[in-house]
Amino acid sequence: MAKIAAVIVAAGRGTRATGSEVPKQFRPVGGEAVLRRCLTAFAGCGLIHTIQTVIRPGDEPRYAEAAAGLAVAPPVHGGETRQASVRAGLEALASEAPDIVLIHDAARPFASPVLIARAIAAAAETGAAIPGLAVTDTIKSIDSHGFVGETLDRARLRAVQTPQAFAFAPILEAHARAAREGRHDFTDDAAIAEWAGMQVRVFDGETANIKITHAEDFVRAEAMQLSQLSDVRTGTGIDVHAFGPGDHVMIGGVRIAHGQALTGHSDADVGLHALTDAILGALADGDIGSHFPPSDPQWKGAASDRFLKFACERVAARGGRIAHLDLTIVCEAPKIGPHRDAIRETVARIAGVTTDRVAVKATTSEQLGFTGRREGIAAYATATVRLPWS
Incomplete structure (x- = not known):
């Protein structure tokens, strides 16, 4: 079986995608960094052996967050141009000598598994293949x-996209030769x-395989993401706890001083x-x-942030996202208002x-019921929650 690698180019500054000091590949789309969406798509392809990301020096903390939990190689630093960055990624793969390499721009976060597989098949057949759309x-x-x-x-005419796929040895040599001869003006790897x-x-x-270049492209990308999450659902939750001995209560993950604690x-x-x-x-x-x-017994005294995080991870595992959370606390004391912002955060x-996307409200029960009697x-x-239709 052919050994296949991918180079993800994420060393640019994204200066045309104005509106944020954060490089566009690290900005979120649908609650997830653009780069992470790319890495997740390629990591989910069982045909790809190695994923080599190219980043700009100083972007290591952002990259670590974007790549957390994904099976990817340590990143390498890119150059001043995209061409130099691609060459750095290819050279990092030289010791592995893959048969085929896919070169993809991190600014295209919506490359589908079908498109990736199509690129691999085309390169295996011809040695050099690129995705393109008919010009309308x-x-x-x-x-x-x-x-x-x-x-x-x-x-x-065709409007060309990435991933572009090549036999590894020839494209590596083509990049090396271009560097030796001082050719730095190629706009994509197919041109080289x-x-x-x-x-x-x-x-x-694929028409959905858009490139994020300008600020308005983020708006378009968000709309595309939301269109894929058209199964909108609402759930409710109720919980009560009685007071017992103690000097504080935990509400919304925030410790609030009080003459009693909640038991549970x-x-x-x-x-x-x-x-x-x-x-x-x-x-x-x-x-x-x-x-x-x-x-x-393992949950005795456990911090409840673990429970909420678990539920949120269940949403993510189904390809969804949380649209809004609304919480109302009912008690006579302690006062929740001074802690509202901390709870929201x-x-x-x-x-x-x-x-x-988090609302926190508080009210009393006008001295009625167990909350009115200050019993809990x-x-x-x-x-x-927004989910994709299954």
């Missing part, structure tokens, strides 16, 4: 004064291959328990007790969402 607009060449030179035959005398075949690309098998965090059940409810995936039974951090605290939560 009329294309004209112009002179230096802006006048039309000629109208090009669009039937013979053509210059080196390789015949390059074009196979069908774990840390009795009513807020996080209610949120956990709300998310599990939206997934139709049981409740907190079925996943973390009170009868199991804590819940957002655990759930991996921004704070504007209740929490009500609602979770809105």
